[in-house]
Amino acid sequence: MLLGGPPRSPRSGTSPKGPRSSTGHVQFGKSPQTWPRRTRLRSPEPAAPSGVRGSTWPKRRDSPRRAGPTALSRYVGHLWMGRRPPSPEARGPVPRSSAASRARRSLASPGTSPGPLTATIGGAVAGGGPRQGRAEAHKEVFPGQRVGKMAAPMELFCWSGGWGLPSVDLDCLAVLTYARFTGAPLKVHKISNPWQSPSGTLPALRTSHGEVISVPHKIITHLRKEKYNADYDLSARQGADTLAFMSLLEEKLLPVLVHTFWIDTKNYVEVTRKWYAEAMPFPLNFFLPGRMQRQYMERLQLLTGEHRPEDEEELEKELYREARECLTLLSQRLGSQKFFFGDAPASLDAFVFSYLALLLQAKLPSGKLQVHLRGLHNLCAYCTHILSLYFPWDGAEVPPQRHTPAGPETEGEPYRRRNQILSVLAGLAAMVGYALLSGIVSIQRATPARAPGTRTLGMAEEDEEE
């Protein structure tokens, strides 16, 4: 089944992509999707009962604490005192291998690719108290750190992966990418049942204090507060630019994305609904995709309502025109740089990547915007670059390692299958029970010579007698 099991995420673009859902979609998470990356980590760690255990990455360099306002501006408000992750080159193949990071050294994890593996051992400490680990190693205690206190690691619940991406949902992808950029130690649960997430929607972050945050901007703000800040090195002007470009994305690109994946009939039926219906457990797959679609439609109408177009065609054309313009603008702004602000990724990159990656990777039957985007080569290269650097397992073929830790991986499938069988059996039992109780069918302990054919006669006779 598509998106059934964990193996999906690492699949390359051959697999169909799921629709991107923006904030507020219901999430199912019956069978947590294991992330191939996680499976590697599984060996040193105890098997997770559900979901994928995120790698606990060493903490990044700390950045000053900063209280911030809400939503977009609030989240960006941290920008000016933010911190940027070290450039990807320093990291090597694993984004987390922020070799320059003191934290990593403190955890005695190797700088090379199996870093996550061994780091998780130290990560068990790090996950619990990154600051603690760092403080221990470097004997540095920063004000406000909880030295000596083991807090629970942060858990992120998000939609599972598809179409060569770690997650099919826009917000989940953005949050995941940001977490990758900053090396935040997150336990990632990839689920396809939104009802399993603590807040009922995906993405959702459960902080170390047990608090649940489900607005993507707030999640990122929280990560920033925990000193995982990708914007630390940005100048004030770049911070202002971030705010501006994110507004641009939200105003121009988001409505069209929603339209492309959820409103456009062909796309919706063949790609979006298909993915969600196959990913969600029975019986949610019957009504939840439709419900999500209605929510998106409503949202889109509210967002674009003030334009009051004469007809829907006009509105569509206008929306797409603006989106194409927005993409061109992004392309112009990016130029030939690796990331929007130089050589290291910032939060803006996480968001832009999530939009572009979904547009690029999904196999949309009617993808006008996709065609336009493919024409902007620097944006395509940008996406591929980030994908290969930060989500190498998701883009590549399924690595053989995935099969070895069979427990948690295949756990998802039989679990789901079992549920389906159980529900069918329950239905059958109910029907048979009803039939027996109401006398439609009776078990006659009469003459064994009674042929099966006469049984029906017997029933008819009973009915007649009654």
Next chain:
Amino acid sequence: MSLVAEAFVSQIAAAEPWPENATLYQQLKGEQILLSDNAASLAVQAFLQMCNLPIKVVCRANAEYMSPSGHSLSDGLEEVQKAEMKAYMELVNNMLLTAELYLQWCDEATVGEITHARYGSPYPWPLNHILAYQKQWEVKRKMKAIGWGKKTLDQVLEDVDQCCQALSQRLGTQPYFFNKQPTELDALVFGHLYTILTTQLTNDELSEKVKNYSNLLAFCRRIEQHYFEDRGKGRLS
């Protein structure tokens, strides 16, 4: 918002020469016009002044649903700068305009004292109440859709502060956002900031937030002097 947005969008489509008797319709100044519409209208006026296009301002009660067309000020910019300009314009629309709308329609104190009365003033009873409530309901729905439904006033003010900080940092010490020449962005920012600074509301926190940034204040003053007072086209009120 649609006024300004359409003005700046239709610049692409405006092929015919500017008509002599072009009029800008806005709501009744003293009584009906609201903060956000005033800002939008002012932005358009500023823009047109910068383009040297004569404009006559006419006050109409239903101006909310009408829109003008315009020219382009940003032809001299490079591509990257144009991208930035559009992005900042979206930022202003996203933050400042939404904050203004929020303040007008979702803050109970302001709604009760100012907005309802002003919005419905040209209409007879009970139409004034009905229209006002309808508009309020509409705005609240929109706020909810973009995620501002649960925000408190303080959070909104913080957002405005962030936006002003971003604008202030982008402006720096330059006279205009893209150095020597004013662009649509300047007109838009001026429209909003000036309106915020000069409109009397139940609380002055919004204008206080803007006043924290001296270069923005200087910017507003500069544009006001240069384009509105010097030309002798009349005061901005």
